[in-house]
Structures are given as structure tokens and as C-alpha cells.
Amino acid sequence: MAYAVLTESLTRRYGSRRGIEDVNLAVSEGSLHGFLGPNGAGKTTTIRCLLGFLRATTGNARIFGLDCWRDSRTIKAEIGSIPGDLRLYPWLTGHSALKLFGRIRRRDIQAKGKLLADEFELDLGVKVRQMSRGMRQKLGLILALAPEPRLIMLDEPSSGLDPLMQDRFRQMLKRMAARGQTVFFSSHTLNEVEALCERVAIVRSGRIVADATLDDLRRQAKHEFEIVWADAAGERTPPPPFATLTARSAARWVGSVEDGSLRPMLDFLAGKPVSDVRLARPDLETLFRRYYESDDEPGTAGPSRPGSANAASTDAGLNGSVGTPATAAFPAGRASEVRS
Amino acid sequence: MRLINFGLLLRAWRETLGATLVFTMIIGSFGGLLSYALPRVQERFMSRGFIPPGLVQLRNTMMGVDSNASGVAEIAYTLAWSHPVIVALLFAHAIIVTTRVPSGEIQSGTLDVLLGLPISRWELFISETLAWLVTAALVVGSMFAGSYIGSFWVKPENQPNWSLMGIVLANLALVYVLIGVCGLLASVFSDRRGRAVLFVMIFAAASVLLNYLELLWEPAKRISFLSVLHYYRPALILREAAWQGKDMAFLGGASAALWIVAGVKLARRDLATT
Numbered sequence: 169m170a171y172a173v174l175t176e177s178l179t180r181r182y183g184s185r186r187g188i189e190d191v192n193l194a195v196s197e198g199s200l201h202g203f204l205g206p207n208g209a210g211k212t213t214t215i216r217c218l219l220g221f222l223r224a225t226t227g228n229a230r231i232f233g234l235d236c237w238r239d240s241r242t243i244k245a246e247i248g249s250i251p252g253d254l255r256l257y258p259w260l261t262g263h264s265a266l267k268l269f270g271r272i273r274r275r276d277i278q279a280k281g282k283l284l285a286d287e288f289e290l291d292l293g294v295k296v297r298q299m300s301r302g303m304r305q306k307l308g309l310i311l312a313l314a315p316e317p318r319l320i321m322l323d324e325p326s327s328g329l330d331p332l333m334q335d336r337f338r339q340m341l342k343r344m345a346a347r348g349q350t351v352f353f354s355s356h357t358l359n360e361v362e363a364l365c366e367r368v369a370i371v372r373s374g375r376i377v378a379d380a381t382l383d384d385l386r387r388q389a390k391h392e393f394e395i396v397w398a399d400a401a402g403e404r405t406p407p408p409p410f411a412t413l414t415a416r417s418a419a420r421w422v423g424s425v426e427d428g429s430l431r432p433m434l435d436f437l438a439g440k441p442v443s444d445v446r447l448a449r450p451d452l453e454t455l456f457r458r459y460y461e462s463d464d465e466p467g468t469a470g471p472s473r474p475g476s477a478n479a480a481s482t483d484a485g486l487n488g489s490v491g492t493p494a495t496a497a498f499p500a501g502r503a504s505e506v507r508s
Numbered sequence: 509m510r511l512i513n514f515g516l517l518l519r520a521w522r523e524t525l526g527a528t529l530v531f532t533m534i535i536g537s538f539g540g541l542l543s544y545a546l547p548r549v550q551e552r553f554m555s556r557g558f559i560p561p562g563l564v565q566l567r568n569t570m571m572g573v574d575s576n577a578s579g580v581a582e583i584a585y586t587l588a589w590s591h592p593v594i595v596a597l598l599f600a601h602a603i604i605v606t607t608r609v610p611s612g613e614i615q616s617g618t619l620d621v622l623l624g625l626p627i628s629r630w631e632l633f634i635s636e637t638l639a640w641l642v643t644a645a646l647v648v649g650s651m652f653a654g655s656y657i658g659s660f661w662v663k664p665e666n667q668p669n670w671s672l673m674g675i676v677l678a679n680l681a682l683v684y685v686l687i688g689v690c691g692l693l694a695s696v697f698s699d700r701r702g703r704a705v706l707f708v709m710i711f712a713a714a715s716v717l718l719n720y721l722e723l724l725w726e727p728a729k730r731i732s733f734l735s736v737l738h739y740y741r742p743a744l745i746l747r748e749a750a751w752q753g754k755d756m757a758f759l760g761g762a763s764a765a766l767w768i769v770a771g772v773k774l775a776r777r778d779l780a781t782t
Contacts, residue, residue, distance in 0.1 A: 221623055221780040245626035253781065255617030259522065271515030272625050308621070 170197045172350035177227035188374045202365035203354040210374040211354035248312035252323035262292025277314040284310040301328040322353035389449045390424040398441040520639030528643040531601040536650035542588035543658030547666040550584045573743040581668045586743040599712045606691030612701040617781045629775040676742040682759035689763045693770040
């Protein structure tokens with residue numbers, strides 16, 4: 169498989185301060201790859217290493233097979249990027265920006281830039297110093313996308329865009345990926361990643377704690393259960409060995425079951441005085457929150473050992489029969505942002 | 509390997525043109541005024557046959573040589589071309605322009621966008637230097653132009669030899685370039701433009717101070733070689749009608765060496781807004 173981005177044990181330290189540690193990323197060409205993590209997790213540092221702004225302390229990073237530090241200039245001819253905290257020269261207008269950036273890139277990007285401006289509904293005649301944050305973000309995106317780069321690398325690209333523009337922007341990215349362009353973008357917005365990505369890498373405390381497709385991430389999470397007993401005062405058999413209880417009272421058990429133990433759990437419950445049972449995998453948001461919030465060492469944290477996130481689920485066969493009806497059983501809300 | 513990027517040149521000129529035009533006008537006007545007025549003042553002093561010793565001392569200090577044996581044009585034009593206001597304005601322009609990249613860009617946050625474009629660090633550095641040198645030619649040249657125009661109203665016998673003034677211009681330009689290269693160097697070592705500006709200003713101010721102290725205070729003579737103005741010799745050029753080759757070679761050599769150090773540092777350092 170051809171990779172647009174490939175890092176091996178990429179580590180970047182700022183003196184004694186942590187940057188990123190042992191980051192292994194593989195972004196396939198033509199894919200939409202999300203890079204998710206809370207603020208300060210290391211997303212921007214990783215992107216800066218990839219763009220050749222920062223030199224790796226150890227490890228290496230390659231884009232289209234070229235070294236990100238040594239061949240930075242060659243690589244960036246194939247990249248359209250936008251930084252997380254976008255600042256443009258205040259004296260530029262949209263038109264002059266397209267002209268200037270085209271000159272620096274040594275190619276004409278004005279025609280494509282005007283098309284994108286129409287799509288983003290941006291007036292290119294306004295000076296940057298008079299633009300709102302959203303307008304500046306649109307101009308930044310236009311400047312990144314207009315050269316039609318092979319790799320689009322965006323650091324929290326939709327911040328400042330209204331929901332309508334966010335949708336339009338996502339459609340745009342999907343079209344570009346369908347044409348074979350690779351999209352790698354960081355975000356701390358879950359629904360953005362969910363709406364766009366085929367695959368997501370999650371970074372926490374400078375380390376990648378998961379790198380998998382969304383379906384795999386869902387499958388890897390343990391099923392969680394909540395059992396409400398009909399006879400609160402009745403005798404209980406001990407819980408089966410494949411189930412771990414996290415809360416237990418006379419009337420209610422809450423816990424999780426090992427992978428592949430869904431059917432045995434249902435068998436265990438058969439014939440028992442159960443008044444209500446909820447059994448499902450956590451939804452994506454709950455899952456991400458756990459990756460974000462776990463105090464454990466990365467690699468062992470989160471649901472079902474995120475370090476091994478590429479492994480296929482062992483009880484995928486039960487997913488449809490039991491998981492689907494119960495999916496809504498662990499409501500966590502569909503907040504638009506997941507923050508640590 | 510492409511080393512000059514026309515887009516980067518345009519960007520740099522767009523950012524520095526306003527300041528450069530202002531400095532050009534001020535330096536040209538002030539230089540012209542000095543070149544018009546100082547020969548007259550000097551001639552009047554000489555016709556009286558007596559100049560207060562304090563004034564002679566001040567004149568010697570400003571010229572960096574014993575001025576008693578010099579003629580009107582030599583004294584007047586040396587004083588005009590080493591006037592503290594002219595020197596301060598030239599230094600200020602050099603510092604303002606050369607500290608923009610990278611420290612100014614880091615501070616303003618625009619560096620991330622700039623470095624996201626397909627340019628090498630050397631391409632950025634060389635283009636920036638070239639753009640600066642073009643503005644430098646305007647600013648330093650304005651002193652020559654102003655001086656030349658100002659001298660239209662000066663008696664022919666009190667006018668300088670303009671070929672020799674060309675050498676003085678080259679000497680002044682080299683001093684300006686060395687200060688500018690110090691600005692580049694400070695800028696690549698710093699993430700804060702204010703810090704880079706402060707560093708070069710201290711160096712420039714110390715240079716000016718040391719240059720004056722040299723003639724007034726014996727111990728300062730021993731370290732006067734540290735002053736960039738120690739290598740600026742308008743009086744000697746006009747008096748001896750010759751290039752001050754050693755001094756100018758030192759200025760050129762030091763500038764080239766420091767410029768290479770700055771370029772290598774820029775190419776190797778981590779660059780990102782904070």
C-alpha cells in the first residue's frame with residue numbers, strides 16, 4: 169500500500185517538556201485520515217514535524233517517501249496546509265493573496281481559487297485586516313486547496329466556520345479524497361471526524377493511543393451492561409468469570425463483558441429474574457472520552473487496549489443481533505465537541 | 509536549486525516599502541540640508557580665523573580625526589555624512605527591515621503559513637536579504653542624492669570630489685550592511701522581534717558611543733575596534749583621496765561571515781509560532 173504519510177517512532181521533545189513520543193502513523197494515499205486529540209495532546213507538534221518546521225528528536229517522518237526535514241521544500245510542493253492558529257498578512261486581499269501565494273508556489277492558482285471562493289461564498293476583494301475570523305479561515309482554506317495538492321494537511325480546519333460552511337467544506341474534502349487526494353486533518357471535534365474520516369488516529373499526552381477505522385474502534389470496545397433485578401432482595405449467583413462488575417447493588421449490576429462473551433452473558437441471564445437489561449458497546453463519543461480522559465499510561469488505556477486497535481473484533485458476529493437494539497442504552501449525548 | 513523567489517521578494521517589498529520611502533525622504537532631505545548648511549557654517553568659522561577649542565574637540569570627535577589640517581569641504585561633508593541623526597536613521601532602517609524574518613513572522617504568527625509553502629529556508633533567507641539590499645540601496649543612496657542636491661547651492665571650491673564621495677558612500681553602505689546583518693543574525697536566533705531589535709540597538713548604540721569615547725578617553729581606544737564605526741573613515745577617504753581598503757574589507761568580510769552564520773542557523777533551527 170502506498171502511504172502519503174508514514175512516521176516511525178517519531179519523537180519530538182522541547183527540552184524537558186513533552187512534545188510527542190514514539191508516534192507511528194500511516195496515512196494511505198487517497199484516504200481521509202483524522203487526527204484526534206484534546207488540546208495540547210501533540211497534534212500540532214506532529215503536523216509541524218511533518219511540514220518540516222520542527223526537527224524530530226528521534227525517529228523519522230516521511231511524506232510520499234521523502235524525508236520531512238531534508239526534503240521539506242519538495243514535499244511542500246505537493247501539500248496544501250493550514251495552521252491551527254491561522255494568521256495572514258493584514259495587507260492582503262483575497263485576490264492579492266491568490267496572486268502572491270501563486271507566485272511563491274510558482275504556479276497560477278487564481279482560477280481554482282476563485283472557484284473555491286464562490287463555493288465558500290467569500291468576497292476576495294476584502295482586506296484580511298477587515299475580515300472576520302470565519303472569513304480569514306475560508307481564505308486560508310482556499311489558499312491551501314487551490315493548488316490541488318496531493319496531500320491536504322489541515323490543523324483544526326473548520327474552527328471559525330459556521331455549521332453550513334462546515335458541511336460544505338466536508339463535502340469538498342470528500343470530493344477531493346474521491347479524486348485521489350489524501351486528506352489528513354487534526355481536530356478535537358468528534359462529529360467532524362465521524363462525518364469525514366475513514367480512519368482516525370487518537371493522540372493523548374504526546375502518544376498515539378489508537379489508530380484504526382471508526383468501525384474497528386467501535387468493535388474493539390467491550391460490551392457494557394446494566395441489569396436491573398426484578399427481586400431486589402433475592403439470592404444472587406456470583407457474576408460469571410467473563411463479566412467485570414463496576415457497580416453492584418442488590419437491585420442493579422453494572423459492568424462489562426470480555427470480547428466474545430456476549431452470547432454466554434445472555435445465556436447466563438436466561439431464566440433469571442431480570443426486570444430490565446441493557447447491553448451495548450459504548451457510542452463513539454463515550455469511547456473517545458475514555459481515550460482522552462484515562463489516567464493510565466497510553467497503550468494500556470481506554471477501551472480494549474487502544475495500542476492494539478488494528479486488531480479485528482472477536483465478537484463481530486454478535487454485533488448486529490444484540491448491539492444494535494441496545495446502542496442507545498448508554499446515552500452520553502451527541503455533543504459536538506469532545507474536550508479533555 | 510532555486511535560491512531566489514520572486515513572490516518572496518514582492519512580499520518583503522510590500523512590507524518594507526512604506527518605511528523605506530519614509531526613511532529615504534527623511535535621510536535625503538536631512539542629508540541635503542546638512543550638505544547645504546555645513547559648508548557655509550564651516551567657511552564662516554574659517555574666515556573668522558578662530559574656532560572655540562571645545563567646538564574643535566567636538567568636530568574632531570565627530571570626524572574621528574584631527575580636523576585642523578582639513579579644508580572646508582572635507583570637514584563639512586565628513587560631518588554631514590557622519591552626523592548622528594543620519595547614522596541613527598540608517599541603523600534604524602536596517603534594524604527594522606532585517607528583524608522581520610524570522611522573529612517578526614514568528615511573533616505575528618504568519619510564519620506557519622509562509623513555511624507551509626514550498627520554499628526552502630535558504631530561499632527565504634536569500635530572497636529576504638536581496639529584498640533588503642534593494643531597499644538599502646534606496647536609503648543609503650538617498651544620502652548621496654540629498655548631499656549632491658544640497659551642494660548645488662554651495663560654492664564650487666567648497667564642494668567635495670564626488671568620486672571620493674562615492675567611496676564614502678560605499679564605506680557607509682558597508683557599515684549599514686554590517687548593522688543589517690547583525691539584525692538578521694539576532695532575528696534568526698530569537699523568537700521575539702523586540703528582543704532582536706534590542707540586541708542590535710544596544711550593539712549600534714555602543715558602537716556610536718565607543719566611537720566618540722575613543723578620542724576623549726584613552727582606555728576606550730583599546731577596545732575601539734569593537735565599534736562598527738571604527739571602520740567608517742569618511743575624513744580619511746576625503747583627505748587621502750583613497751579607498752580605506754582594510755577597513756572596508758573588514759566590514760565586508762564580517763558581514764559575509766555573519767550572514768552565512770545567520771543563514772546556516774535559519775536552515776537548521778526549529779521554526780514555528782508559539
